Amino acid sequence: MDDPWISVVIPVYHEKDNIGKLNDLLLGVLKTLDRPFEIIYVDDGSRDETFSLLKGFCSQSPCVKAISLRRNFGQTAAMSAGFDFARGEIIVAMDGDLQNDPADIPALLSKLEEGYDVVNGWRKDRKDKLLSRRIPSMIANAVIGMTTGVRLHDYGCSLKAYRAEVIKNIPLYGELHRFIPALASIYGARITEIPVRHHPRISGASKYTLSRTFRVIMDLFTVTFLKFFADRPLHIFGWSGLLLFIMGFFIDGYLAVQKIFFGASLANRPLLLMGTLLILAGLQIFSIGILAEIQIRTYYEAQGKPIYSIREIVNIER
Numbered sequence: 446m447d448d449p450w451i452s453v454v455i456p457v458y459h460e461k462d463n464i465g466k467l468n469d470l471l472l473g474v475l476k477t478l479d480r481p482f483e484i485i486y487v488d489d490g491s492r493d494e495t496f497s498l499l500k501g502f503c504s505q506s507p508c509v510k511a512i513s514l515r516r517n518f519g520q521t522a523a524m525s526a527g528f529d530f531a532r533g534e535i536i537v538a539m540d541g542d543l544q545n546d547p548a549d550i551p552a553l554l555s556k557l558e559e560g561y562d563v564v565n566g567w568r569k570d571r572k573d574k575l576l577s578r579r580i581p582s583m584i585a586n587a588v589i590g591m592t593t594g595v596r597l598h599d600y601g602c603s604l605k606a607y608r609a610e611v612i613k614n615i616p617l618y619g620e621l622h623r624f625i626p627a628l629a630s631i632y633g634a635r636i637t638e639i640p641v642r643h644h645p646r647i648s649g650a651s652k653y654t655l656s657r658t659f660r661v662i663m664d665l666f667t668v669t670f671l672k673f674f675a676d677r678p679l680h681i682f683g684w685s686g687l688l689l690f691i692m693g694f695f696i697d698g699y700l701a702v703q704k705i706f707f708g709a710s711l712a713n714r715p716l717l718l719m720g721t722l723l724i725l726a727g728l729q730i731f732s733i734g735i736l737a738e739i740q741i742r743t744y745y746e747a748q749g750k751p752i753y754s755i756r757e758i759v760n761i762e763r
Contacts, residue, residue, distance in 0.1 A: 449483040454527030457541035458489040462648035468502050474547045484509045487527045490517035521622040537606045545604040546642040553606035562611045562634035566604035568643035593627035597638050620661050624668045682734025686727045693723025
């Protein structure tokens with residue numbers, strides 16, 4: 446069988462009532478493309494009949510493949526496993542709950558062929574609950590866009606299309622799957638979005654819980670650091686430490702003048718403790734910056750890893 450041109454990666458968890466219809470819809474859409482394809486389901490530790498059904502799909506069509514994880518590692522890990530095993534030049538990711546519509550895949554591919562590296566789906570007419578899902582999502586999208594500089598309407602939409610050379614170079618962990626466009630921008634990827642359909646969930650239960658909000662916030666700090674300071678950590682730690690040190694120095698300097706020239710008692714002055722703590726904290730943070738700078742240089746130099754990403758080479762032998 447020819448190597449696939451497109452790989453569709455679908456993480457699933459307790460979706461036995463949805464994957465049969467999803468598989469039929471996917472096969473119907475992908476066969477119209479007249480290009481080799483593969484569908485990779487990643488069962489994220491389901492305890493129902495999900496993987497048994499997936500093995501049945503695999504026996505019926507060699508284009509359908511399935512991976513079973515030993516336990517529930519989370520959506521990011523499941524996506525990462527699918528990306529690692531995908532062989533297509535183009536990789537499309539989507540949810541397995543039938544809320545994403547396979548009929549939108551050709552539009553994503555068409556947009557990708559305009560020269561983009563990542564095409565993000567935008568659930569413009571989202572069918573989730575307003576207060577518990579849509580409003581928090583709008584706030585999160587705005588915050589992520591302002592923080593990372595990559596402004597999209599819908600970071601949470603799993604339906605996305607990627608060029609393989611981009612997505613395979615993005616390490617994923619935590620809840621970073623929702624930040625893939627921001628991470629891709631670090632490599633200079635061209636990113637856009639298009640409206641896609643969104644259907645209400647018919648069967649099964651949503652895997653989203655409010656506990657994910659905290660994890661997403663923490664990962665946002667990680668993405669921001671990776672995007673702006675990964676190759677120069679001293680710029681953030683150094684300036685922060687220097688600012689704290691200067692504040693502490695002026696506070697303790699002011700108190701020293703009070704003591705030397707005016708005989709002021711400092712034993713009961715909390716300001717003395719504050720100034721000393723600021724000096725010590727500033728020195729510690731600055732030292733962390735130095736250590737991080739050394740670590741980053743070791744990371745790049747020991748691996749011979751470049752600090753750039755090449756899109757295309759013309760008339761140059763590698």
